[in-house]
Amino acid sequence: MEFEDKNNEPTQLGELGEFGLIKHLTQNIKLQQPSTVYGVGDDAAIIQPTADHQTLVSTDMLVEGVHFDLLYTPLKHLGYKAVVVNLSDIYAMNGFPKQITVSLAVSNRMSVEALEEFYEGVLLACDFYAVDLVGGDTTSSNSGLVISVTAIGEVANGKAVKRSGAKENDLICVSGDLGGAYMGLQLLEREKRIFEENSQIQPDLGGKDYILERQIKPEARHDIITKLEELGILPTAMMDISDGLSSEILHICESSEVGCALYEEKLPIDPMTVTTAEDFNLDPTVCAMNGGEDYELIFTVPIEDHEKIRGMEGISIIGHITETNTGRMLITKGGTAQPIMAQGWNPILNKNDEE
Amino acid sequence: MEFEDKNNEPTQLGELGEFGLIKHLTQNIKLQQPSTVYGVGDDAAIIQPTADHQTLVSTDMLVEGVHFDLLYTPLKHLGYKAVVVNLSDIYAMNGFPKQITVSLAVSNRMSVEALEEFYEGVLLACDFYAVDLVGGDTTSSNSGLVISVTAIGEVANGKAVKRSGAKENDLICVSGDLGGAYMGLQLLEREKRIFEENSQIQPDLGGKDYILERQIKPEARHDIITKLEELGILPTAMMDISDGLSSEILHICESSEVGCALYEEKLPIDPMTVTTAEDFNLDPTVCAMNGGEDYELIFTVPIEDHEKIRGMEGISIIGHITETNTGRMLITKGGTAQPIMAQGWNPILNKNDEE
Structure with a gap:
């Protein structure tokens, strides 16, 4: 492992424009959950809930310089981890995550290639955990990178496990x-x-x-x-x-x-x-x-x-x-x-x- | 309307701690949607989907200095608006929002009172639009305020309206x-x-x-x-x-x-x-x-x-x-x-x- 700065001839974010950028980054999304009716590309994603199941929703925010340091965090790993930490919350309720949304505030000094790496990690996690990336937002930031992920999952009725059920002798x-x-x-x-x-x-x-x-x-x-x-x-x-x-x-x-x-x-x-x-x-x-x-x-x-x-x-x-x-x-x-x-x-x- | 800086004797965020802060800010939440089974306070919120309905999910990120200027945006209004712009996306699918999550990255120079104002606006919008605040994340930021809101809504099966259905002569x-x-x-x-x-x-x-x-x-x-x-x-x-x-x-x-x-x-x-x-x-x-x-x-x-x-x-x-x-x-x-x-x-x- 080496610390490095690998922005050789980066593509400026502004070259693609917001919609172009989103289209570019989301073009490789393959939906795999039957419950995903419609993913990225409209005002909201559409999800078909499974009968006899409840919906779980969890969200986390990761901030550059607070939760991660880009000097030693490869962007692909960061994308992977940002997804995983959210999925973990859904499993922790005894459920299974099905969809995520990923929102980013990115500095203009970040290149398109850097964002591609980040999304590669996001999609790798989606693939491994069988969840669909169904939405998000990409905006500029005056400072560092901020990542917000929301995970949506399912748990059979009555099977959600909260923090509050522990009993003496358990x-x-x-x-x-x-x-x-x-x-x-x-x-x-x-x-x-x-x-x-x-x-x-x-x-x-x-x-x-x-x-x-x-x-x-x-x-x-x-x-x-x-x-x-x-x-x-x-x-x-x-x-x-x-x-x-x-x-x-x-x-x-x-x-x-x-x-x-x-x-x-x-x-x-x-x-x-x-x-x-x-x-x-x-x-x-x-x-x-x-x-x-x-x-x-x-x-x-x-x-x-x-x-x-x-x-x-x-x-x-x-x-x-x-x-x-x-x-x-x-x-x-x-x-x-x-x-x-x-x-x-x-x-x-x-x-x-x-x- | 006056531009002002109203941080008189502010309470430092660190005085409450993360969990104390979240508890403090979310103590006034009143859940009003029957579909909200469990809100803030566990790894994930639990939502009971309505039969014959699909779930809608939309998310937006708002960044200080990019989307809003705290000089002329009262925090209460900002909280209100951050919610409204997300709900708007759910209505735009012909659905009705039912729950939201709100995540914040806040600078340490922001006071507890400032955050209270922000949440007052969030809860005002929740009340007016009959949605429940069911989760979120609060973390520190090295720079400005970043807000990420995710809205979850419902639409009767087959009634979601996308961008893609317009026909000649409509x-x-x-x-x-x-x-x-x-x-x-x-x-x-x-x-x-x-x-x-x-x-x-x-x-x-x-x-x-x-x-x-x-x-x-x-x-x-x-x-x-x-x-x-x-x-x-x-x-x-x-x-x-x-x-x-x-x-x-x-x-x-x-x-x-x-x-x-x-x-x-x-x-x-x-x-x-x-x-x-x-x-x-x-x-x-x-x-x-x-x-x-x-x-x-x-x-x-x-x-x-x-x-x-x-x-x-x-x-x-x-x-x-x-x-x-x-x-x-x-x-x-x-x-x-x-x-x-x-x-x-x-x-x-x-x-x-x-x-």
């Missing part, structure tokens, strides 16, 4: 492993600082592919939703882990009016995350608890589902729901109980996000 | 009057220049309420959609006029593969728009054809509906659809036919928007 489960995306970001930020001090030095990211990919090209856990359905497990509460495990479990506890006990020794952390954290003098547990952007799923299931969930590949049971009076605790490897504090990683308005 | 109709929003903007821009040269001089906008309101607080023509339904008229093609009449009629002709003849003398222009245009040495016809943001509806109906449409208040029949070979023409008051050229007003990437 098992708390997470998919995959945690903290990797955060350590990937730390690596990229370190190499960026070195690069800024001396642009002759190319980044040393060798052997770190896994955690870099966790940061730059995350995936949404559609496979978990499919698997849960196959196993006949309906979680009582579910969220995707975008801000960090601490933040998300506190949301679930808050909404469900319950407490929790998480066990440090049960947290799934990849060995590369551990060694990289140690290189940075960071505690891997803190990275797993507070590092965001893993886009794994955290969910709770009734204790009766223990056998089923234990046999499910890629799922860790990390604790259980308690009554609200016992608090929201992390039981450390040493056996002490520490209150969980949210330190949402998501680079937002605040530094002391303690809801 | 009548071309517009609601309300045109060019007013553009002249309102010209006034505001002129007074801004004067204010910037000497901030002691307050703007002279007396007696211009109508065109200022057309610019600052436009309305979406839900009443026209209701009326058309009552009269049993199903337009063959329809759009809302956001970029300007020229641009929109060319979209309809392009999509429908037809020509058109518009009559200059039939264009509905308010007397205040005419006199203000003359003050600015502008041709009122040009303002009506190319000035955007009126958010009126342009639609085509079969000639058989002539009697019905003639009796409809607030509708002007401005021309008819022709075969494609005769071109897309404006017949001037002098009787000459001029090809219609799109000069989309919408401040976008291009200066030569000629699709």
Whole structure:
């Protein structure tokens, strides 16, 4: 991986005009969802809802310099990730995304080729997750790139899983492993600082592919939703882990009016995350608890589902729901109980996000 | 109306934190649509589609310094307008909006009170148009304010009206009057220049309420959609006029593969728009054809509906659809036919928007 500036002979955005640009960028869209009646090209998209299903809608905004840094984020990956983070919210409701809209505010210094790269990533995600790009808006920006994606999905009536259904004794489960995306970001930020001090030095990211990919090209856990359905497990509460495990479990506890006990020794952390954290003098547990952007799923299931969930590949049971009076605790490897504090990683308005 | 900077003792955004801020801003939301199962507060909103209806989705992005100027746009009006321009797209499909999501990228220099004002406008529009605010995202921005709104609506199966259905001999109709929003903007821009040269001089906008309101607080023509339904008229093609009449009629002709003849003398222009245009040495016809943001509806109906449409208040029949070979023409008051050229007003990437 190299940091580079690849605007050789770029095509100016103004050369195409707004409508020309939109037509150019959306010409390769292939619709694949039967529910998409009409996509890009009119005042609104038309979607045919499936009988006995509810519609899910989720939206996110990504801002250059806040959520991503174009120095080390290839535009194709950025387009892919912008879609994935939205789809993740639909899966987190136990639904399946079907359509997205993508709106962009772009600086005039961005070239048509750069936008093509971005859309390549968007369409790659659409293809992989079988969703249709059905609309959006493209406008100019006086400063950086701003991306707004809205995902529209479906869930069978009565099957939507909110944050609020966790009950005492439910098992708390997470998919995959945690903290990797955060350590990937730390690596990229370190190499960026070195690069800024001396642009002759190319980044040393060798052997770190896994955690870099966790940061730059995350995936949404559609496979978990499919698997849960196959196993006949309906979680009582579910969220995707975008801000960090601490933040998300506190949301679930808050909404469900319950407490929790998480066990440090049960947290799934990849060995590369551990060694990289140690290189940075960071505690891997803190990275797993507070590092965001893993886009794994955290969910709770009734204790009766223990056998089923234990046999499910890629799922860790990390604790259980308690009554609200016992608090929201992390039981450390040493056996002490520490209150969980949210330190949402998501680079937002605040530094002391303690809801 | 006065230009002012009203940040007296503002509350810093960081004081509330992201989740606190969202909770604070969304606490006054009252859901009124039966189809809204669950609104703000989870990974996604849940919507129950109405049987025999299709879902409509439309999205727009508004950027500070490009689409609006905070010097002369009160935040409450901005919130209202951001919603209205999206709802307008749903009505333009012959549907009714039911839900919206609102995402914001806000500079840290904006206060909580400023955001409250913005949301007051958003909720006012929600109340007036009976739509529910069901989601969104709030993040920081390194520069100006960026607003992204997505509207979700419904239309009875088979009743969606696209751009592509206009047929030869159809009548071309517009609601309300045109060019007013553009002249309102010209006034505001002129007074801004004067204010910037000497901030002691307050703007002279007396007696211009109508065109200022057309610019600052436009309305979406839900009443026209209701009326058309009552009269049993199903337009063959329809759009809302956001970029300007020229641009929109060319979209309809392009999509429908037809020509058109518009009559200059039939264009509905308010007397205040005419006199203000003359003050600015502008041709009122040009303002009506190319000035955007009126958010009126342009639609085509079969000639058989002539009697019905003639009796409809607030509708002007401005021309008819022709075969494609005769071109897309404006017949001037002098009787000459001029090809219609799109000069989309919408401040976008291009200066030569000629699709």
